[in-house]
Amino acid sequence: MLRILRELKRQGILAINKRNADYTLKYNPRRLYPLVDDKLRTKQLALENGIGVPPLYGVIEVEGQVRQIPEIVRDYQDFVIKPAHGSGGEGILVISGRTNGKFRRAAGTIIGREELNHHVFNTLGGLYSLGGQPDKAIIEYRVRFDPTFEHISYLGVPDIRIIVFLGVPVMSMVRLPTRMSDGKANLHQGAVGAGIDMATGRTVSAVLENDNIEEHPDTGNPVIGVSIPNWVPLLELAARCHDMTGLGYQGVDIVLDKDKGPLVLELNARPGLNIQIANRSGLLNRLDTVERYRTSLGSLSDRVAFALENF
C-alpha cells in the first residue's frame, strides 16, 4: 500500500484533497462559480465572447411553462433537455427523433409526452441540481458529432475534456460513450476515456474503468492513434474559456459538431481526476510547470504554444 502511495506521489497524481485545497479553492473564486454552474449563463457568456455553443431552443423556468415544450421543439426533430445546474452529466435527456407523437431517446427507448414532462418537472424541482435547489431546464440543439468519432462511440455524444490551468491547456482526453455508460460520456459510468497527446492531438492511451484498452468495447475499432481534427484551434478555444470566466482551474467540455465545428458544451469548476487515468499520467508536474512560468504566459497564442511545447 505504501508502495502505491509512493508511486502515486512520484508520478504526480493529483488527488481530490489536493485538487480542492490547492487548485479549485485557491484559483477559482467562489463568485465565479455561477458562471459555470448555471449553463444558461455560460451559454450567454460564450455567445458574448464569440465562443461556439449549441444553439438554445428554449428555457423552462417554472412548472407552468412545461406546456410550452411542444411549441418550443415544434421545428426540431431532435433536441436535448438538460438541467441548468446539473453536474456529472446527470439529468440530460437526449431526444434523437420522434415516432407517432412520442419521443425517441438516444438509447433507443421511446418515451411519451408525460414521461418527458416528468423529467422536466424533476429538473425544475432540483433533482439534478447541486444542493437540490430549484432549477431551470434548458432545451437546446442536439449535437451531430463529427465523423471522426463515428466508429468509436456508442449512441451518445463523445466529447473532449480539456483541463485549463491559468489559461494553459494542460491535459485532455476524449470521452467515448459505450453501451455500458448508456450513451453517457462519463468515465465513472463506464465510458471510454482516451488520453490525448497535447503536442499532436492524437489519442495515445485509453481506459475503460481501470483497465487499459485499445479498442472500443462495443464497436471494436481502435481508440488509440485517433487524430483529433483542428487540434490547435481546439486548444485555443479551451484557453479562451479561461479569459471568459476567469476561473484558474477548469475543465472545458467540447464537442465537435459535423456542421457547426467545435462547440463548448459546458465548463466545470471542479473537473474530475479520471483524466489522469485516461492519460496514464499525473497532473501535478504539468500544473507545477504552469505555476512556475505563469508570469511569462500572457497572450492566448503564448499559452497554447506553451502547452504544445511542454505537455
Next chain:
Amino acid sequence: MNRVQLYLLAGALTLAGMGLFLYKACLVGFPMSHKTESTTWKVEARLKFVATGKPVKASLLLPEQVKGFVVFHETFISSGYGIVTTTEKENRQATWSIRKATGRQTLYYQATIELAGNSRPAAESLPPKTGGTVLEGTSLQAAKSLMKEVKKRSADKAGMVAELITQLNRKDPHDNVKLLLGPKPTRKKRVTVAVRILNHMGVPARVAGGIRLRGTVQDFSKKTALIHWLEVHNGKGWVSFDPVTGKSPVPDHWFRWYIGDGSPASVEGGDNLRTVFSVRPMVEKALSAALNRAEVSHPFLLRFSLFSLPVSTQAVYRVILLVPLGAFLLVLLRNVVGIKTFGTFMPVLIALSFRETGLLRGIFIFVLLVALGLVVRFWLERLKLLLVPRLAAVLIVVVGLMAMLSVMTKSLGGNTGISVALFPMVILTMTIERMSIVVEERGFGEALTSGLGSILCASLAYLVMNVKDIEHLVFVFPELLLVLLAATLLLGRYTGYRLMDIYRFKALAGG
C-alpha cells in the same frame, strides 16, 4: 501566509483547550474517567448537655482546610440557637448561643471531608514564640535530664522528637518520665508532655487533635474517638508525629480537627457536656466530589460551566457535545480514508439514534426502514409526482413505517418500540430519495456502496460516541472541542492522498 495563520490558529486553539483541560483535570481535580470514584467522609460532632435555664453559650472548634483534605458542605443543626463562627488563635470556632434553655440539648455540626492531594490548605500559622516556663521544680529537672539523654541519642531535630517519643513510650519508663507523665498516662498526656518539653527546649511544637477517617460504608454513623498527635515546626512548616510510634508524618487518614491541648468543645450555662464525634464514609462519583470541591475553591469556574444548567438541559448537552466528535470522525473517514456516504453528516445523526437502539438493532431498523422506503419510493416514481410532494410523501411513509415497526416490536415483546422514534426521519427520507436517484442514475452497485459506507461510518461514529469515558470527557471538559476544532482545521488543509485514492489510481501505479 494562509498556512502560517492556520497553524497559529490551530496552535492557539490547542493551547487554550489543552491548557484549560489540564488546569481542570490536574489542579481542580475533575476526573478524567466517568468511573473514578472517590471516598468522602461525612463527619459529625454532637454536643450534648443539660441546660440549666440560664443563657447558654456552647462552642466547638471546627476543622479547617488542612493540607490533604477538603472540608465542604458544613452545616450546623440546632433549634433556636444563634450561631457565629470566629477564628480563635489557631482554630476556627463555632459558638451557639441562646437566651434561655432548659433540659437536654443537642447541637450538631456536620461536614463532608474529602481526601485530596491538591487542595489549597489554609495559611499555616507561624510557630508561636517559645520558651515559656510551663515546667517547674522537679518536673523541670526531670525534663532537663530526659532531654540530655534524648539529645545524646539523636542527630537532628526530627531524630530528637522521635527519640523523645520513644522514651515517653517505654514499657519500663525512666523515673524522670514517670514523674513527668504521672500515673496511668493517656495518649493525650504523652503528647502534652512532649509538647511542653519541646517548647521548653525552644522547639515549636503543638498538640493536634483529630479523628481517624476510617470504617466501611456499612458502619453507619460510627462513633469515633478523638486522637491526639504531635506537630513540630521544622523551620518550614508543621510536621506531624505519631505520639506512640514516633513515625512521621502520621497516616493519611488522620484528620486534624483542631490545634491545642484543651477540649474542642465547651459550654456555659449547661452541665454534663459530652462531645461525640462520628464519621461515615460515602462513596461518591468522583465527578460530584470534584464539583463540590470546585464550589469551594473555584466558584467562578463552576458558574460558567455546563454544570450550571438545569439537569435536563445538561442531559441534552451530553448528547449534543458528541456531535462535533462524530463530525470530526466523519472528516477523517471522508477526507483521509475516502468512504462515500449519503449526506455529509447523516451518519452522525444515525449514530446518535443507534445510541438509543443499540448497534445491531439500530442497523437492522435503519436497513429495514430504508429498504421499505425505497420500495415505496420506486412505486411512487411511477406516479410521476413533483419533487417536493414526492419527498413529503416518502417522509409520511417513513413516519408511518416507524410507527408500525414500533407497534410490531412492542407486540412481539421487544422494547425497541419507543426508541425507534428517535431515528431522524427527515434524514432518512433524504437518504431514501438520494439512494433511489443513485440507483437509477448510476446503478444499484453505486447506491449500495454509498449505503454501506453510510452504515459503516454511522457504526464507527456510534462506537466512538458510545464510549462512556468519551462522553464524560467532552461534557466535563468542553474545552476539548477547541482541540477538536484545531485538528479539524488542520485536516481542512490535508492535501495528501486518501486511502481510497490508492484503490482509485491503482492502475497508474502499476499495481
